[in-house]
Amino acid sequence: MKIFSTSQIKQLDQYTIEHEPISSIDLMERATDKLFHQFIGRYSQLQPVCIIAGQGNNGGDALALGRKLLHAGYTASVVLINPTTLSPDCETNKQRLLDEFPTALNILQQQFVAPAISDDTVIIDGLFGSGLSRPLTGIFAETVHWINQTGCEVVAIDIPSGLQGEENSTDNKLPIVKATITYTLQFPKLAFLLPENADFVGKWEIIDIGIHPKAIEQTTSDYSYLVEEDIRNQIKKRSKFSHKGSFGHALIIAGNNGMAGASVLTAKAALRSGAGLVTVFGPECNRIIVQTAIPEAIFKTTLTATVNYNAIAIGPGIGTQAESAEILKDILSQINKSCILDADALNIISQQNDLLKLVPEGSIITPHPKEFDRLFGISDSTCQRISKAQENAKKYKIYIILKGAHSLIATPSGRLIFNSTGNPGMSTAGSGDVLTGILAGLLAQGYSTEETATTSVFLHGRAGDIALERESEESLIASDIIGCLGKAYKSLKE
Ligand SMILES: NC(=O)C1=CN([C@@H]2O[C@H](COP(=O)(O)OP(=O)(O)OC[C@H]3O[C@@H](n4cnc5c(N)ncnc54)[C@H](OP(=O)(O)O)[C@@H]3O)[C@@H](O)[C@H]2O)[C@@H](O)CC1
Ligand SMILES: Nc1ncnc2c1ncn2[C@@H]1O[C@H](COP(=O)(O)OP(=O)(O)O)[C@@H](O)[C@H]1O
Numbered sequence: 218m219k220i221f222s223t224s225q226i227k228q229l230d231q232y233t234i235e236h237e238p239i240s241s242i243d244l245m246e247r248a249t250d251k252l253f254h255q256f257i258g259r260y261s262q263l264q265p266v267c268i269i270a271g272q273g274n275n276g277g278d279a280l281a282l283g284r285k286l287l288h289a290g291y292t293a294s295v296v297l298i299n300p301t302t303l304s305p306d307c308e309t310n311k312q313r314l315l316d317e318f319p320t321a322l323n324i325l326q327q328q329f330v331a332p333a334i335s336d337d338t339v340i341i342d343g344l345f346g347s348g349l350s351r352p353l354t355g356i357f358a359e360t361v362h363w364i365n366q367t368g369c370e371v372v373a374i375d376i377p378s379g380l381q382g383e384e385n386s387t388d389n390k391l392p393i394v395k396a397t398i399t400y401t402l403q404f405p406k407l408a409f410l411l412p413e414n415a416d417f418v419g420k421w422e423i424i425d426i427g428i429h430p431k432a433i434e435q436t437t438s439d440y441s442y443l444v445e446e447d448i449r450n451q452i453k454k455r456s457k458f459s460h461k462g463s464f465g466h467a468l469i470i471a472g473n474n475g476m477a478g479a480s481v482l483t484a485k486a487a488l489r490s491g492a493g494l495v496t497v498f499g500p501e502c503n504r505i506i507v508q509t510a511i512p513e514a515i516f517k518t519t520l521t522a523t524v525n526y527n528a529i530a531i532g533p534g535i536g537t538q539a540e541s542a543e544i545l546k547d548i549l550s551q552i553n554k555s556c557i558l559d560a561d562a563l564n565i566i567s568q569q570n571d572l573l574k575l576v577p578e579g580s581i582i583t584p585h586p587k588e589f590d591r592l593f594g595i596s597d598s599t600c601q602r603i604s605k606a607q608e609n610a611k612k613y614k615i616y617i618i619l620k621g622a623h624s625l626i627a628t629p630s631g632r633l634i635f636n637s638t639g640n641p642g643m644s645t646a647g648s649g650d651v652l653t654g655i656l657a658g659l660l661a662q663g664y665s666t667e668e669t670a671t672t673s674v675f676l677h678g679r680a681g682d683i684a685l686e687r688e689s690e691e692s693l694i695a696s697d698i699i700g701c702l703g704k705a706y707k708s709l710k711e
């Protein structure tokens with residue numbers, strides 16, 4: 218699913234209006250019908266509603282939604298913040314509301330006067346949406362401060378008011394609505410995927426308002442959001458006459474004294490994601506542990522003929538000592554096909570930056586933000602880190618998986634793909650090792666590097682989500698993710 222900038226969204230709206238064709242006010246009516254249905258699915262008529270509308274089309278949406286809720290029997294009051302002029306569609310919806318429910322609307326022009334509401338009121342925020350062009354001041358800022366201090370649930374229309382759709386200032390004292398839930402129109406906004414904005418956006422759901430499919434197809438964007446339909450068709454079918462050789466041999470270089478778990482988790486995840494054969498390379502002290510924990514895996518303490526492996530993953534728990542650095546250097550100088558680099562392999566590279574040039578084109582590296590900063594320098598914001606990921610993925614012709622709540626895959630062609638699966642229960646030791654194992658398992662099976670990166674990240678998060686059906690966010694551990702890989706695959710085949 219593509220992610221567009223707010224200025225592109227404006228053009229897409231316009232294209233829909235001209236080519237569907239549909240009038241702008243009818244498009245607003247259609248959007249607010251969808252918003253209405255989403256809202257009544259969550260909140261009953263027993264819940265009082267206070268709607269805050271601004272002067273643009275976001276305000277128009279809010280006024281139309283208010284009218285629909287009043288029609289449906291909700292107890293709703295509407296406050297229109299109107300110091301200057303209204304957009305034409307906002308004006309039309311103001312009139313429509315006044316015609317039908319003249320007492321429901323309160324218009325404030327100069328100073329914000331707090332409406333009298335009960336504690337259980339749901340506030341609908343329709344002050345500003347994608348048309349925000351600068352930080353809020355005056356009556357708008359006062360309104361936002363009031364909304365945020367009520368302690369009420371807040372439903373934001375499209376974007377929490379005061380938040381820009383893309384990059385935002387890092388000044389967290391700016392007036393921005395803190396929404397409980399954001400019903401965003403048609404497309405996710407980049408700002409929703411950045412950890413800095415989590416307090417503002419809350420949960421978010423996409424409302425399909427029927428933007429013209431041709432406009433979506435024709436408009437390009439570097440950014441996209443990885444959803445199930447992108448992954449489903451990538452899952453390879455197994456032939457009846459297949460044998461273990463059909464699914465490749467993965468080499469996992471992981472673990473050290475006291476870190477045997479890293480190799481166990483990585484190798485197990487590689488096997489559970491479908492590799493035909495898995496060999497673990499590690500120190501002698503890990504032999505019994507690994508062979509007992511995963512009898513299906515081969516264990517080696519010497520590295521020979523790396524060409525025989527279909528996928529090589531190196532890094533989890535290897536440490537950054539000279540011996541590990543030598544092994545990494547050897548591997549990188551020997552191989553000429555994509556490999557997977559994680560954890561300590563990345564930490565070693567950040568200490569010897571010239572090693573980055575040895576990483577074969579098309580390889581996948583999987584830093585979490587700290588590892589990323591060690592590799593590419595400290596960033597002040599997630600946006601800056603994203604730009605650096607894009608720049609370096611292009612420069613080194615590699616896939617960079619910047620791990621997080623919405624892990625980002627930066628591709629050598631400059632695309633930026635955000636993952637949609639996963640949950641905070643996955644913030645637990647070894648969860649990254651599991652991802653590395655899945656990547657190795659898929660690469661070994663012959664998935665292209667890009668398919669490997671996208672499918673693995675999606676499956677990893679999906680398995681974590683399935684694990685959460687049985688575990689809590691606190692109790693979930695990395696092994697649970699591996700245990701749910703089967704169900705994750707099945708969920709994509711249903
Ligand atoms: N287009 C469509 O067909 C559809 C659109 N839809 C809805 O429309 C929303 C976008 O509407 P919008 O473009 O009117 O923007 P919105 O955020 O309501 O207001 C912008 C106005 O505020 C002004 N302004 C900006 N910043 C300001 C500030 N800090 N302080 C004060 N003023 C400020 C700015 O004026 P400026 O001064 O920047 O020229 C402009 O006049 C979108 O989020 C969705 O909800 C849906 O109905 C589906 C169909
Ligand atoms: N809040 C979260 N939501 C979704 N996924 C998460 C969350 N926290 C962590 N993860 C995922 O879990 C993994 C953690 O990796 P990493 O930090 O390397 O852990 P470790 O080093 O302990 O193995 C990443 O794939 C990341 O995307």
Ligand SMILES: [K+]
Pocket residue numbers: 275342343344345346373374375376377378
């Ligand atoms: K809003």
